[in-house]
Amino acid sequence: MSSSLVVSRRNRRTPYTDRVEACGVQDYSIVNHMLLPKSFNRSVEEDYWHLKTQVQLWDVSCQRQVELRGPDAGRLAQWMTPRDLSHMKVGQCFYAPLVDEAAGLLNDPVILMRAPNWFWFSIADADILLWAKGLALGMDLDVEVTEPDVSPLAVQGPRAEDLVALVFGEEVRSLRYFQFRELPFADRCLVVARSGYSKQGGFEIYLDDSSLGGLLWDTLWESGGVFDVAPGCPNLIERVEGGLLSYGNEMTRENNPFEINLDRFCRLDGKVDYVGRVALQKIAESGPSQRIRGIVFEGRPCPPCAAPWPITIDNKVVGQVTTAIWSPAFRKNIALGMVTKDHWTFGQAVDINLPDGETRRGKLCQLPLR
Amino acid sequence: MSSSLVVSRRNRRTPYTDRVEACGVQDYSIVNHMLLPKSFNRSVEEDYWHLKTQVQLWDVSCQRQVELRGPDAGRLAQWMTPRDLSHMKVGQCFYAPLVDEAAGLLNDPVILMRAPNWFWFSIADADILLWAKGLALGMDLDVEVTEPDVSPLAVQGPRAEDLVALVFGEEVRSLRYFQFRELPFADRCLVVARSGYSKQGGFEIYLDDSSLGGLLWDTLWESGGVFDVAPGCPNLIERVEGGLLSYGNEMTRENNPFEINLDRFCRLDGKVDYVGRVALQKIAESGPSQRIRGIVFEGRPCPPCAAPWPITIDNKVVGQVTTAIWSPAFRKNIALGMVTKDHWTFGQAVDINLPDGETRRGKLCQLPLR
Numbered sequence: 001m002s003s004s005l006v007v008s009r010r011n012r013r014t015p016y017t018d019r020v021e022a023c024g025v026q027d028y029s030i031v032n033h034m035l036l037p038k039s040f041n042r043s044v045e046e047d048y049w050h051l052k053t054q055v056q057l058w059d060v061s062c063q064r065q066v067e068l069r070g071p072d073a074g075r076l077a078q079w080m081t082p083r084d085l086s087h088m089k090v091g092q093c094f095y096a097p098l099v100d101e102a103a104g105l106l107n108d109p110v111i112l113m114r115a116p117n118w119f120w121f122s123i124a125d126a127d128i129l130l131w132a133k134g135l136a137l138g139m140d141l142d143v144e145v146t147e148p149d150v151s152p153l154a155v156q157g158p159r160a161e162d163l164v165a166l167v168f169g170e171e172v173r174s175l176r177y178f179q180f181r182e183l184p185f186a187d188r189c190l191v192v193a194r195s196g197y198s199k200q201g202g203f204e205i206y207l208d209d210s211s212l213g214g215l216l217w218d219t220l221w222e223s224g225g226v227f228d229v230a231p232g233c234p235n236l237i238e239r240v241e242g243g244l245l246s247y248g249n250e251m252t253r254e255n256n257p258f259e260i261n262l263d264r265f266c267r268l269d270g271k272v273d274y275v276g277r278v279a280l281q282k283i284a285e286s287g288p289s290q291r292i293r294g295i296v297f298e299g300r301p302c303p304p305c306a307a308p309w310p311i312t313i314d315n316k317v318v319g320q321v322t323t324a325i326w327s328p329a330f331r332k333n334i335a336l337g338m339v340t341k342d343h344w345t346f347g348q349a350v351d352i353n354l355p356d357g358e359t360r361r362g363k364l365c366q367l368p369l370r
Numbered sequence: 371m372s373s374s375l376v377v378s379r380r381n382r383r384t385p386y387t388d389r390v391e392a393c394g395v396q397d398y399s400i401v402n403h404m405l406l407p408k409s410f411n412r413s414v415e416e417d418y419w420h421l422k423t424q425v426q427l428w429d430v431s432c433q434r435q436v437e438l439r440g441p442d443a444g445r446l447a448q449w450m451t452p453r454d455l456s457h458m459k460v461g462q463c464f465y466a467p468l469v470d471e472a473a474g475l476l477n478d479p480v481i482l483m484r485a486p487n488w489f490w491f492s493i494a495d496a497d498i499l500l501w502a503k504g505l506a507l508g509m510d511l512d513v514e515v516t517e518p519d520v521s522p523l524a525v526q527g528p529r530a531e532d533l534v535a536l537v538f539g540e541e542v543r544s545l546r547y548f549q550f551r552e553l554p555f556a557d558r559c560l561v562v563a564r565s566g567y568s569k570q571g572g573f574e575i576y577l578d579d580s581s582l583g584g585l586l587w588d589t590l591w592e593s594g595g596v597f598d599v600a601p602g603c604p605n606l607i608e609r610v611e612g613g614l615l616s617y618g619n620e621m622t623r624e625n626n627p628f629e630i631n632l633d634r635f636c637r638l639d640g641k642v643d644y645v646g647r648v649a650l651q652k653i654a655e656s657g658p659s660q661r662i663r664g665i666v667f668e669g670r671p672c673p674p675c676a677a678p679w680p681i682t683i684d685n686k687v688v689g690q691v692t693t694a695i696w697s698p699a700f701r702k703n704i705a706l707g708m709v710t711k712d713h714w715t716f717g718q719a720v721d722i723n724l725p726d727g728e729t730r731r732g733k734l735c736q737l738p739l740r
Binding site for chain 2: 140
């Protein structure tokens with residue numbers, strides 16, 4: 001089993017790893033120094049169809065929480081993102097870019113406001129804990145910055161609401177997208193949010209007691225029997241079709257939020273201050289030089305994209321593909337890529353240059369792909 | 371091939387990945403969001419004997435550099451570590467613990483002083499870049515904190531000096547341990563240090579131009595023909611025998627530097643100030659409550675240690691094993707583990723509780739194991 005390659009304490013197991021192994025996990029990726037299941041006993045395509053029709057349990061414990069708590073928690077949270085948090089309410093989730101002083105992206109977490117002085121940043125792959133701690137210490141803020149014992153379990157797919165309602169009650173049906181509520185489970189109250197890294201609908205349960213991991217998994221699993229529940233994980237085909245970006249893939253510190261189309265999450269009028277504001281305002285004046293686009297291209301199924309592939313027009317490089325995979329629904333290859341300003345029009349014909357030297361004809365599309 | 375599980379741009383390839391693949395790499399681990407080869411076409415034991423007798427090339431590009439450069443570089447470097455850097459000279463490498471405000475370990479890099487206002491922190495697995503940037507920004511320091519295009523290639527083993535001398539000249543023989551010099555290669559000067567993550571002697575070459583990765587690898591490889599050169603990577607048996615610790619395995623934020631026996635690298639008299647000084651002084655007053663020990667234990671080869679195993683005496687938990695492996699030299703299992711104060715005496719008999727319920731009799735030993 002290829003997961004042998006990640007066996008060490010450094011690659012942390014999760015509260016659900018025992019269950020995931022019992023379900024026959026085949027391999028893992030590592031995100032935030034923690035195991036993220038990558039596949040079970042079926043192909044990405046089979047998993048894709050299941051996710052789009054049924055319900056899955058995903059061990060996304062690797063979405064670690066960076067907790068800011070204390071009198072200056074709100075001040076630090078706002079300092080860390082260009083998104084205006086002033087109107088944020090307890091019980092809301094905000095998708096928020098984090099940038100450095102040069103407006104380079106450091107992460108794109110979902111922020112949860114647990115209380116006025118208490119935030120969770122549910123992060124993608126980077127040690128934002130250290131960034132937040134460094135800022136807090138350097139600025140001498142009165143805030144505790146920690147990684148609490150919180151391990152999200154995602155329930156995703158069109159039957160997710162029915163399943164979560166069986167376990168947490170009918171109340172979950174009234175939760176709006178990116179809202180959360182604390183709901184009882186095993187003598188505790190768990191944060192249950194309508195959210196998740198797919199476009200098929202679903203919930204994320206923020207388990208805050210590792211010792212209950214097995215019980216939470218088993219309870220959902222047993223209730224899920226009537227829905228053909230299966231173990232799952234973020235599905236690459238579904239993610240690309242849905243235009244869901246991935247930190248480290250579609251964006252790095254080299255990119256600013258405009259380039260990944262997050263203009264609406266950047267407050268630029270100076271009424272809110274944050275790290276990178278001046279740099280971001282400057283970039284906004286002339287506009288970004290490149291933007292993320294969907295791409296559809298021809299030919300047989302492409303290999304995985306391990307390093308960016310050049311996008312060219314008449315042999316001139318105009319961008320790069322960052323993620324690509326064959327889509328069984330489109331019967332074409334689909335991709336995400338960064339394209340320069342003069343060429344980013346939807347419908348633009350482009351060439352995708354694969355690592356083996358082959359060139360494929362494609363065109364730029366809106367996200368999500370339709 | 372199991373390396374398929376890490377194919378995405380997020381798991382960054384290195385300047386040597388093409389060569390490592392041509393050598394038949396079998397799987398990878400991920401360190402600092404970058405590929406670290408974990409094995410080639412032979413067992414850990416075969417690799418162990420080769421490392422102890424010949425010479426190997428290791429792609430340790432994942433030892434990313436955090437560069438501090440500018441008027442406040444020295445001030446920030448010192449602020450980040452309890453080790454006294456005041457007498458550090460250009461051309462020296464210092465092994466240095468990094469801790470947070472509670473004296474919890476954040477990393478254990480090797481610091482290189484390139485110039486009085488220019489440092490590289492060659493880091494273990496954690497985004498110290500973000501910690502350093504956060505501190506610098508919060509404290510409003512005049513320093514550039516970056517991850518430069520620097521990818522170390524290690525040459526390790528008893529024939530390493532002979533091989534490196536063939537490529538970089540006889541001058542390398544006069545380099546003392548943890549010294550570096552800039553030596554010419556392909557119209558550049560590369561930092562060559564006598565250092566590395568083994569006890570077999572060797573060098574690390576800090577390539578600062580990715581485009582030369584293939585050339586550097588090939589030049590060493592071709593010169594190494596006469597020495598039975600082989601591709602390699604940190605060897606778990608050799609590392610445990612040598613008492614080399616691993617961030618994330620033997621130490622986490624839960625540990626302080628005394629617990630991993632770094633007392634000599636903590637300046638406590640108040641003449642040097644740094645993050646965590648007060649917390650560290652307080653811990654020093656009563657002394658640490660646990661310390662890292664070597665452990666040798668009986669029975670057939672143990673499984674890999676994916677999560678800490680309890681160490682007990684008369685069924686009372688007195689510590690935990692963090693890394694363990696069968697040693698062909700000792701004909702016993704060898705391990706690293708944290709043991710509480712009342713029981714950490716060398717020679718202490720202990721029981722190791724394996725995950726399958728089996729208990730093995732062992733004893734505590736000094737590091738490195740002999």
